[in-house]
Amino acid sequence: MPSEISPSARVPQEKRYLQLAGLFRNKIVTGQWPVGSSIPTVEQLEALHSASRTTVRMALGCLVAQGLLKTRKRGGTQVMAAPQRPPSFLLPSSWKDLVVFHSNTGYRTLASEADCLPVIPSGMTTVQGTLAPAYQRLLGLHCCGDQPFCLSQMYVEQSLFQRIAPQLPQMSVVEALTRGPRPLATARQRLSVAPADELIQAHLGVPLGTPLMQTLRWAEDRKGQIVHWAQLSFLSEYAHIEMDLLG
Incomplete structure (x- = not known):
């Protein structure tokens, strides 16, 4: 053998x-x-x-x-020396924290594309909402200074995006959704570890297969339609999680 x-x-x-x-x-x-x-x-x-x-x-x-x-x-x-440790951001655990996170990190838009659909991984039974016919896809980088540390792929229901688009030069997508015309009924996120793919390799400069922290986030309106879907991949040294175990 x-x-x-x-x-x-x-x-x-x-x-x-x-x-x-x-x-x-x-x-x-x-x-x-x-x-x-x-x-x-x-x-x-x-x-x-x-x-x-x-x-x-x-x-x-x-x-x-x-x-x-x-x-x-x-x-x-x-x-001879220890590498400089980058700042580590606490991953948001509420929508309010999410708004603050997006407001306090630099963001650079890479692409914006209409008439797209998010790919929801199979087996995610917690995603109960229905998909809309079309979404605006926003690809971007969160940065600390000049260093990109997170690749973000966000989807916003097409008609809703058109209504919040005028606000986006002054605020983040999540803040615009908070103030938007369609109140959010539910919002959830899922944290996991996922390998870097070709898109992440190209924009974050890490080898294929590098383990990264990944956040999948989605929000539904009162009719149960998914109005926001996001996939964010973080360089692990820039992100951490804290939980109150007795709270």
């Missing part, structure tokens, strides 16, 4: 070394590899991560180029 192939062996070398570079970078961020300490040898990292010497060296080279690691002449690699 052929020998079993490990999951890491199925990953192309380019993606594999980027995965390792991200893992090693996280070890510095979390203090597992403190500044000033020596990290495991290349041979130890090879064995630990079932990776080739070339792949490990390429991953370490990424962090050397960033000034986080330094290879010493007498052998070994030392941690």
Whole structure:
């Protein structure tokens, strides 16, 4: 029988070394590899991560180029600095928080397209509303300064979008929906972890398959029609969740 192939062996070398570079970078961020300490040898990292010497060296080279690691002449690699930690945004847990979040982050529109339909994943039994015949699709980036950290795909029922469109230069879509002509009866969101696809790779600059925090959000009017659907994908280092466990 052929020998079993490990999951890491199925990953192309380019993606594999980027995965390792991200893992090693996280070890510095979390203090597992403190500044000033020596990290495991290349041979130890090879064995630990079932990776080739070339792949490990390429991953370490990424962090050397960033000034986080330094290879010493007498052998070994030392941690020189910790990467700057980006601000972490608390993911909204209410519509009110959502309005504040959208107001406090930079937003850049990438595309706006009429006569679209959102794709609702199968198995989402909590989505009870009915789809409208057409929606306006808005593709955009949430940014912290100049750094994009979230790719947003939002859909607004077509006729409703036409009515709130004049307000959008001054306010976010969610705030316009709050003040809009069709009161929202229900609004829900679902948080999960999902891999980066080609669209996310193109706009957030992460390798395909990178795990990202994903929010699916939808709102219905009083007639049970879905007037708003959104899919947001966050770079995980920019987002966190907090919950009151005794509240």
